[in-house]
Amino acid sequence: MFNLFNLTLKLNGFPIEKARIELNKILKIPAENYQGYIENKKREIAVYHLKNNSFYQNLVGTNTFKNWNDLPVITKNDLQKPLHERLSKDYIKKTVFINKTSGSSGDPFIFAKDKEAHAITWASIIYRFGWYNINFNSSYQARFYGIPLDFLGYRKERLKDILSKRYRFPIFDLSDVVLAKILQKFQEKKFDYINGYTSSIVLFGKYLKKKNIVLTDVCPTLKVCMVTSEMLFEEDKILLEKYLGVPIVNEYGASELDLIAFQNPQGEWQVNSETLFVEILDENNQPVANGTEGKIVITSLFNKAHPFIRYEIGDIGILDEASTSKMPILKKLIGRTSDIAILPSGKKSPGLTFYYVTKSIIEDDGNVKEFIIRQTKLDTFEIDYVSSTKLTSLQIQKIEKAIATYLESGLHFTYNRKDVLKRTARGKLKQFESLL
Template sequence: MVLSLKSNYFTETLKPKTTLRLFDLSLQLNGFNIQKAKSVLSTIQAKSDKDFQLYVEDQKKAIILYHLAHNPFYKTLGKAIDVEDWDTVPILTKRHLQHPLEQRLSTDYTPDTVYKNKTSGSSGDPFIFAKDKWCHALTWAEIMNRFGWYGIDFNHSKQARFYGIPLDKKGYYKERLKDYFSNRYRFSVFDLSDTAFEKALSKFQVTHFNFINGYTSAIVQFAKFLKRKNIILKRVCPSLQACIVTSEMLFDADKELLETQFGLPVINEYGASELDLIAFQNPQNEWQVNSETLLVEILDVNNKVLPYGEEGRVVITSLYNKAHPFIRYDLGDIGILSEESTLRKPILKKLTGRTNSIVVLPSGKKAAGLTFYYITKSVIEDDGNVSEFIVEQTLIDHFIIRYVSVEALKPDKKDKITSEIKRYLESGIKVSFERVPQLKRTKAGKLKQFISKL
């Protein structure tokens, strides 16, 4: 999730360790009423079980009625909806959403009055989405609440962030500015070499980081580096409290490696930028689902809700997003809610998908698979042309971009993408493009954005 900030609020006189709550302030200045959102979230959490059930039913009806009245795009999809019968609400997929954003917004909103972002394309179906600012404020309230389980306060806790960062000057400094206000230092995932990790280790030695957050695969590579060096990160940086991994699957062996080499509790997060934080590992080691701002369902092939304990498709409703409908939205993931789940406290027992391979290059350099999110931004335009894509590494120096589109990519666009890949990774790479009518999906219905055949 990305926070939009305005550079005119940046001054040299403000220091990250000031007593000001800079993170809250930055949200407020950008129209996200975080104080109200925190208060509303607390009220929801304080409801009795009976009142919580009524709350969920009321929010389900309210969001459907709103979009049927104010969103022409959703009204077309939901002609057969009976608001008293949840089973009549259609399943929304990413393919439904591959139209220009203006065609999907509710009539009360414009692109200038909402929070906008792009999905990563890790599922192969990239698109631009929107949230109204109140919905996005609640998203941040939820995130801050969950991180608070581990004593992490975004206003004061220093974050070591393993994420991507744009290489163009404007995008680069914009992200660095946001990092400043968010009291975090960013380690780029575009270079996972030992040289880069040596520099990262040096930063940990002189910085009082409180927690690590970022892409699973990049953080695992850092842990492997530490293992080769026989280093426990907590001994290097005693202020560290926890490591939170996101965006990709965390396998048991990798979690054990992280816990060993970091000397920290490793917390698993599951989220989707277009929705919210979906599930977060609680102190009891349960993957607790967000039931306050989302409704998470597990459906069978006939779109029927499965009992707790049975495996099916993860389908999610955003209970507050009025700007853009995400109602019974199929993420493309397969999961199981535990038999111990309740409406108030669903527990995610298993999740299939969300893993990205490591890119290995001729020089020996490595990079996270999600690197291609940043590289392929030039492909993901808000015109609905490219609907799906994958990147396949067939040789150490050869990548194939297979894509589904309305029109073939023009030569100048291909040249731009190739140039960006070489700029982000290294020269000497060959890139081929193949336009196909459809892409092969996994048994779970997922498309893996990056596939290595090495």
């Protein structure tokens, strides 16, 4: 087997073999010693940045610390300044991996990883995909992702797809005509796995349901499907398992960090405790007990080029009570902090509550393909939807009755039927948005 993927990483200066050895050492640390490993790595990375990173020194206000909880929580807003001002001593743009966050939280910024940190990120991803017998050098990926539409960006991504053994389906147009062409590709090519944005793969699953086709009947080599970047609802997971014919694996990650949590073969959302330290904090930035919801705050244990120490990613979640330092389990990912609806009564509710309630009603007959909800005023919401036929007044009554039951009454809705929903530049569907 020709290890083209590994070779590409090496040629770009990412020491993948060294990173793999390092990761294997971490994985062998016994559970009873793991808390010690985490404490050492946390202190080591914080001390490094306090000595070598003027941006972080200024943020902390001193170059020493006693208690971990005394260190500030970094927000995305803190990072919206030129990259060269945030790089550690001895690192320049030419010697680091540079990328941009997707901006799905509304706060995009450019970030950097040193080459060793980027290599261990890849080692961690390769390890987790290996749980499902996926090998990045030999397994063929069907990729449902966005793609830059400028000439240079488009060509660059297509080259990366070839080197990474994947075939990309751009997701900006997922009409039935395009979905039929995608199905044709699955008949022609021996894909091993699917990876991509949840909403796009769900749309493909609904198309297969309408055609009464199970994907593994036309593409028997398919083993597994990994969904990422957007919320996966239980009924969508059931639909995908039935019509794709393979296990559906839920992935939670961030380009600036790593895979944060990845569903293990036991069905648990296992948090990455090898390269990251994940905390759940309250509104005062104090740790909460496992089982309690709070802000997800993450420390990158290996990135020396750029500090991600107690970095507030913008999501709300709960760690399972059974979590250990070696194997933390993400019990629930509730949504983004920017996706909270504030109601006239003063009640705060995750925007996904609207989405979930509405979804459970209007999808009964499969007419509505997808929709988004937007809060425009305290008591006013807009629902944009794509459907074969217009919503009936009876369906609208049902939606508003359910929302009054689950949230509160007296809210006003307008419904806009669209041919296509607006996605981000990367092709993500922002399911709920508050304009307040």
